Amino acid sequence: MKRDFQSFLLYLFGFLLLWEWLRPVEQLTETDHIEMFVIFILLSFLLAFLRMKWIWQTIVKLWFIFFSLNMFHYEEGFFQVTWLTFFTNDLPANFKMIIARNWLGMTNEFRTFLLFILLWLMVYLVHYWLLNRKRLFIFFFMTLIYITVLDTFTLYSAKTAIVRTVVVGFAVMGMLTYYRILAKENVISDSFTIRKWMRPLVFMIAFSVITGIIAPKFAPIWPDPVPYLKAASKNDREDGPGNGIAKVGYGTDDSRLGGPFIGDDSIVFRSEAVEKNYWKVETKDHYTGKGWIPSESTPFRIGGEDVIPIFPIPSNVETRVESASLFMFMDYNHLIYPAGIQRVQFQRNYMLEIDSTKEKISILNNTDSSPVAPDSYSMEYKVPKYHAADLRETTAADPEQIDAEFVARYTQLPDNLPGRVRELAESITEKESNWFDKAKAVERHFGGSGFTYSQSDVAIPGENDDYVDQFLFETKIGYCDNFSTSMAVLLRSIGIPTRWVKGYTGGEFLEYSEDDSSKQIYEVTNNNAHSWVEVYFPNQGWVPFEPTKGFTNTISIDYTNDDGTTPATEATAQPTPKPQQDVEKNSSSSQKKDQTFSFNGFWISAKVFLDKNWKWIVIFVLVVIGTIGLIYRLRGKWIPRLYLFQFRMRKKDENIGKAYLILLDQLERYGLKRNQGQTLRNYARYIDTFFATREMSKLTDRYEQYLYHQKLPEGSWKDSRELWENLIKKTIA
């Protein structure tokens, strides 16, 4: 292969394919300066194309590699040799790391270097496949697999990558096939043969790609395989980011919410308390559009027995003091506590570290401040009893009562929150005047039939989606995070301060306590991990709300009004329905709804699609029918080629049986008909006269032996195949 335009094209395609391997690297890993690597492969292909002597190639490439290394990792200039000695001095250690398979132990410089070497190898391989083997299918296929796997399992979107790869891959394979045929048949290529080959190739690729792009695409029939795969491999990833599947449980990273999760009934703790209540771990205040992050704060420490200085229940709220004990089954060094906590008692002397923003309380060892996870502790806490009348007092943020900064912090919303969220909040709450009723209205909104509780069919917001917006207007399927975040955001959008609380529901009743008969023991598992909302009322403090379908929080609110409009006290359900059961019930009932919903949706969208595009569909169907008809009409031209290809692979003498019958069919299609009473020998004579050969008679003689004698000379297939191929070719020539 010379330095001509064709080989230039081949190298260009090789470069483009290899580039596809580097594109996701930038997005998915923390690799910087990816452009240098791209330039490197470009350079390598260029050198290969220019057919530079290998020694010069090596020198240029090495120079480039070291120049890049210097640029990335060292501050000295390239010509100061010190950095190079650093690099070489690190080499032995790095090689040891490789042998020890301690991949993370290698220095960054060395990893960069290895990546360059890998790319070098790949360029050489691609070059070899392109010019020597003239086959690239494996590489192309691997590229496709790589892209699709990344698309499935990571954030990388292969929408355009797959199109690029298909175009480039098929183009290069088409060209290579042409050169392979040239080499094999000893044909001298001229511009005519090239055009004859390349034009249909370009046309076919363009046609298939354009068809692929403009053709309507249905949603996948199979659900996303990722959750199943993840569930199958028992790979615990409690703190995983929002994408992929998570196992239910308490996690710390909430910056990307969404996605399905699977249940996990490992026990977290047992509580001994007078009643069932929600257990808090932390709160978060900053909504990003994808999830929650805590705003900055300075943690501070207090003694283990001190009053815990988190936001207290104001003194004007009626409270009673209760105590509860927790027996931990999992090692957590944070406190799991009920709202209104006052003090903690440990078996030993510990310190507490309090994050005032998150209200997360960590337990530290008194001596060396290291985190500890105590087996059990007991707590003293206040249980509030709110009066609806008091709650209803707040109608707007009074600057005298609340600090403006505080309001700003707890009504924070991302700038790109879609406007319709606020519109929805306004329309839900338009009849209500005070904050409490507005909050209740929003809470009720989620109880409506539009929303479905599910743990499995939960979407992950895409790049440009808002987590809340997607849930409220598009999917309406989700679990506690969806409901609680949405409620918090809705209320924030109309200026009511809210925060997002994480913790556990009350768990399942186990038995009555043996020590204290007034107390009950509940068991809380990872399935009880939960999130809910707290709304701030200037005169009442943070009051919890429970928007999630099928869940009830045990707070008591006295609805007895001054004017007696609401006579009864809402005795909060006690005991509340078992949350875990609820989860299951909900998910099964929601599945049904889900199906009808999606079927109806599909039906409607199909109708709309038909109405809009029926002309195109008719044209499309006609074109398809026409194409199929044409293909059928021309079957005499292409079917034999398939057979030629098929029988080329075969070795057995007995193949003549099938091959001969195919030839008879083909001759008949060609127009040389055999009467049913005509013997093969007679027919063969007729064919031979027609084509002026003797091949048919020879082949027929073989076939007669096969058919009427059940015997064939050993190894006759080779000759027979040649005769057969010649005859078939005559019919398609």
Place this chain on the structure above:
Amino acid sequence: MAREQMNPIIEKILLNIEKVMIGKRNVAELSLIALLAEGHVLLEDVPGVGKTMMVRALAKSVNANFRRIQFTPDLLPSDVTGISIYNPKEMEFQFRPGPLMGNIILADEINRTSPKTQSALLEGMEEASVTIDGVTHRLQKPFFVMATQNPIEYEGTYPLPEAQLDRFLLKMKMGYPEVDEEIEVLNRAQKVPPIEDLHPVIDLEGLIALQKEIKEVYVDPTIKRYIVDIVNLTRKFAGVYLGASPRGSIALMKTAQAYAFMYGRDYILPDDIQYLAPFVLSHRIILKSEAKFEGISAEEIVTRIIARIPVPIQRLVK
């Protein structure tokens, strides 16, 4: 198509016959086939076209004992089979074999004699033995009868019954020679008849060995099926009063074996069947009178049947 390589011995025999017979190679071939397939031939033709010459040449080539019986209305069965005569010297009956006790017998104008005599001949043909005065005499081996028959329109004849026609493996017509051939006949007639100079190609043992070998010729199931299909259709074909019997199927197979062997093959082709079927089957079919009036001959019926039956072109699916 390349002419197939004939079996060398058979080719020699045929060449031998051709020395005395001009043209008519197919008749010679068919006769030889009947001989090899251990059957008998019925030649239907006018006198004087060289039937005797051919049979004699055939007999000479295989070194066989040739006998000729001229059938006349007054011929008695014992004139054919032989007779026991009282020998006064030995004081007992002695069997004197008739002309049937040869290897190759020319039964000339078989339809001129009485049915009684005809059946004596036909019994011998079928059983390969004759019974005279309660004693069964086995005939010689090989035993081959070539009967000739004047076309039936001639007067003073006893047409062979259908059941007896069935005993002949083949029936054929000789026909007049071509003009060139007839001139050649005249040329040869000026010289001494060359029949005396013919030398045998093989002896009788050799012939028997060939006959045995022919039975080994492979008949594929597809071919058997093809034969049966053809014979079956003769029984149902429009214009046919009575079709060929299973004996007809056997005959077709045996002749095809001999024919394939003659052409150096050890397996049968449908081509063989197609070529032989008119000779094997036409005398086994009785036409309806309507067909006769329409002038359709039995040969034509067989040809039509062959065109109708699909040639097997792939192996039978079991």
